[in-house]
Amino acid sequence: MEEETHTDAKIRAENGTGSSPRGPGCSLRHFACEQNLLSRPDGSASFLQGDTSVLAGVYGPAEVKVSKEIFNKATLEVILRPKIGLPGVAEKSRERLIRNTCEAVVLGTLHPRTSITVVLQVVSDAGSLLACCLNAACMALVDAGVPMRALFCGVACALDSDGTLVLDPTSKQEKLQQCLAAAQAASQHVFRFYRESLQRRYSKS
Amino acid sequence: MAEPASVAAESLAGSRARAARTVLGQVVLPGEELLLPEQEDAEGPGGAVERPLSLNARACSRVRVVCGPGLRRCGDRLLVTKCGRLRHKEPGSGSGGGVYWVDSQQKRYVPVKGDHVIGIVTAKSGDIFKVDVGGSEPASLSYLSFEGATKRNRPNVGDLIYGQFVVANKDMEPEMVCIDSCGRANGMGVIGQDGLLFKVTLGLIRKLLAPDCEIIQEVGKLYPLEIVFGMNGRIWVKAKTIQQTLILANILEACEHMTSDQRKQIFSRLAES
Numbered sequence: 039m040e041e042e043t044h045t046d047a048k049i050r051a052e053n054g055t056g057s058s059p060r061g062p063g064c065s066l067r068h069f070a071c072e073q074n075l076l077s078r079p080d081g082s083a084s085f086l087q088g089d090t091s092v093l094a095g096v097y098g099p100a101e102v103k104v105s106k107e108i109f110n111k112a113t114l115e116v117i118l119r120p121k122i123g124l125p126g127v128a129e130k131s132r133e134r135l136i137r138n139t140c141e142a143v144v145l146g147t148l149h150p151r152t153s154i155t156v157v158l159q160v161v162s163d164a165g166s167l168l169a170c171c172l173n174a175a176c177m178a179l180v181d182a183g184v185p186m187r188a189l190f191c192g193v194a195c196a197l198d199s200d201g202t203l204v205l206d207p208t209s210k211q212e213k214l215q216q217c218l219a220a221a222q223a224a225s226q227h228v229f230r231f232y233r234e235s236l237q238r239r240y241s242k243s
Numbered sequence: 244m245a246e247p248a249s250v251a252a253e254s255l256a257g258s259r260a261r262a263a264r265t266v267l268g269q270v271v272l273p274g275e276e277l278l279l280p281e282q283e284d285a286e287g288p289g290g291a292v293e294r295p296l297s298l299n300a301r302a303c304s305r306v307r308v309v310c311g312p313g314l315r316r317c318g319d320r321l322l323v324t325k326c327g328r329l330r331h332k333e334p335g336s337g338s339g340g341g342v343y344w345v346d347s348q349q350k351r352y353v354p355v356k357g358d359h360v361i362g363i364v365t366a367k368s369g370d371i372f373k374v375d376v377g378g379s380e381p382a383s384l385s386y387l388s389f390e391g392a393t394k395r396n397r398p399n400v401g402d403l404i405y406g407q408f409v410v411a412n413k414d415m416e417p418e419m420v421c422i423d424s425c426g427r428a429n430g431m432g433v434i435g436q437d438g439l440l441f442k443v444t445l446g447l448i449r450k451l452l453a454p455d456c457e458i459i460q461e462v463g464k465l466y467p468l469e470i471v472f473g474m475n476g477r478i479w480v481k482a483k484t485i486q487q488t489l490i491l492a493n494i495l496e497a498c499e500h501m502t503s504d505q506r507k508q509i510f511s512r513l514a515e516s
Contacts, residue, residue: 080349080350180326182349182350183326183347186274186325
């Protein structure tokens with residue numbers, strides 16, 4: 039009961055190089071998608087980007103608890119489960135981001151007082167996790183036949199230490215980014231400001 | 244659904260709206276805008292073209308086109324909201340531009356007025372039954388909407404019901420009845436004992452109920468059977484023995500993914516045994 043759509047897509051910029059190892063070009067990793075692989079949810083999709091893989095299931099439009107129902111549109115819920123451990127704050131913030139994206143795109147007014155639930159399970163994480171989650175959610179919503187006014191996708195992008203742009207970074211590239219070092223340096227400024235303002239407060243008394 | 248990834252990655256603001264006529268039978272994605280035939284001339288290759296305002300009423304021939312499932316009106320164009328193949332049906336009697344719709348594959352049913360469905364009675368409350376039809380909320384079925392309804396012959400909780408919707412829109416709870424407009428049952432009502440109820444996709448039901456579908460005739464030649472199709476994806480089958488019933492259920496579920504040759508092979512093999 040499976041429909042497989044394996045898309046071998048390597049999208050390159052004008053001076054992009056080959057797939058791996060990736061040079062200073064703009065090329066995405068090999069991605070593949072499989073739809074309708076789970077029998078219980080109304081729609082499901084598995085999205086692979088290189089080694090990052092996310093499985094998404096969509097239930098809806100289904101019954102909603104009276105406390106959560108909205109009178110004029112569908113209640114959209116996103117649940118993101120990490121590969122190991124319990125969902126934490128990072129998962130919650132990603133859920134909110136994915137939910138805002140889905141709400142902008144799904145025609146919720148066609149199904150008031152119903153719930154549309156998107157459940158995402160991280161199967162393997164090798165960089166660009168949020169982008170992979172967005173793509174899997176979009177394909178699962180399309181598979182479920184939820185009415186949408188547009189499609190959406192996610193592409194992660196990182197800045198290298200020499201200032202070059204890398205699209206769809208692997209986790210190794212994400213870690214080596216200048217962003218992390220720059221953020222750490224900036225956080226020192228913030229802590230210094232905390233200390234100064236608290237010192238100012240206590241020096242008055 | 245094999246479409247190249249570049250289509251999905253294309254920004255919709257940049258893509259040109261295509262004429263609906265050229266896309267018939269092809270896969271369309273949510274977010275695409277389609278032009279109706281009368282607008283194709285106006286939107287020439289250069290995009291928005293200035294047309295002189297004509298005072299002659301006959302020059303502007305507005306054809307009435309019906310927007311079916313999967314399409315919405317967006318300005319004077321059609322916006323595709325579901326993924327599937329675009330279909331068109333010519334109008335039967337002259338006037339109007341016909342119906343456009345998207346043939347999409349779905350598992351979840353949304354109640355539509357006039358659809359005949361199989362429901363399961365889940366509760367009695369006051370004067371009505373609550374019937375689970377697979378949608379977002381249970382439908383209500385009045386005690387009196389059966390042919391020859393009396394205090395004695397009523398369905399019980401757990402029975403299967405074949406009925407049609409009289410009220411089904413997004414704002415109200417769906418209501419169904421088991422009589423037609425003349426007051427006769429017309430095949431609707433409580434479905435008998437035994438048999439097997441199973442669920443398939445909505446697309447398969449539409450395919451099986453199409454007028455030119457040979458699957459049901461072939462199945463009928465195999466074993467004598469009783470069968471009820473609900474537009475909500477539920478099929479009820481009953482044959483003489485349990486084994487035959489299960490074989491029929493498996494065949495119907497597998498029909499979706501088999502070509503007609505494979506199907507004929509399986510039928511001939513079963514007919515021999």
